[in-house]
Amino acid sequence: MSERIRVLQDIGVRVWVSRTSPVDEQQPTARATVAAAGSAEETAQLDWDGIVYRASRCTACDLHRGRTQAVIGTGDRNADWMIIGEAPGAEEDRRGEPFVGRAGQLLNNMLLAAGFKRPQVYIANIVKCRPPNNRDPRADEAASCAPFLRRQIELVQPKMILAVG
Numbered sequence: 001m002s003e004r005i006r007v008l009q010d011i012g013v014r015v016w017v018s019r020t021s022p023v024d025e026q027q028p029t030a031r032a033t034v035a036a037a038g039s040a041e042e043t044a045q046l047d048w049d050g051i052v053y054r055a056s057r058c059t060a061c062d063l064h065r066g067r068t069q070a071v072i073g074t075g076d077r078n079a080d081w082m083i084i085g086e087a088p089g090a091e092e093d094r095r096g097e098p099f100v101g102r103a104g105q106l107l108n109n110m111l112l113a114a115g116f117k118r119p120q121v122y123i124a125n126i127v128k129c130r131p132p133n134n135r136d137p138r139a140d141e142a143a144s145c146a147p148f149l150r151r152q153i154e155l156v157q158p159k160m161i162l163a164v165g
Helices: 002-008 047-057 060-068 090-095 100-113 139-156
Strands: 073-076 081-085 122-125 158-162
Touching: 047 139, 060 139, 081 139, 122 139
Parallel strands: 081 122, 081 158
Antiparallel strands: 073 122
């Protein structure tokens, strides 16, 4: 099973796989505590301000050590589409907004081609802090942020989630 599928399953996203593709039935085992952010149960009760407050002060994994700021998400909090990336990069860390560099320009163009403008969708990342050297987030880091992303999904209630990375 790919690391990407493992991370998505770990945060509770149902992964659709082609029937012609081999599927590894092994369940992901990466689970991390979210002590600094509050328990998963506490996070499940947060409103938007609470998510921003807790995520910006989270120390549940080592990613917090290198962040300029947590990158929570942006866009319509009642959107039909939710786009989830892997992790913020350097520019996102500086600005506090996901998908603002070259990948953001490409995403904006893709959204326009699909008939949407960026403010019409909600955009978030699996992890809220930039991994060193823009590496992919590890499973334990994704698990640390999973309660925040789960709560964001619950609050937005999108009709479609597009996982990109």
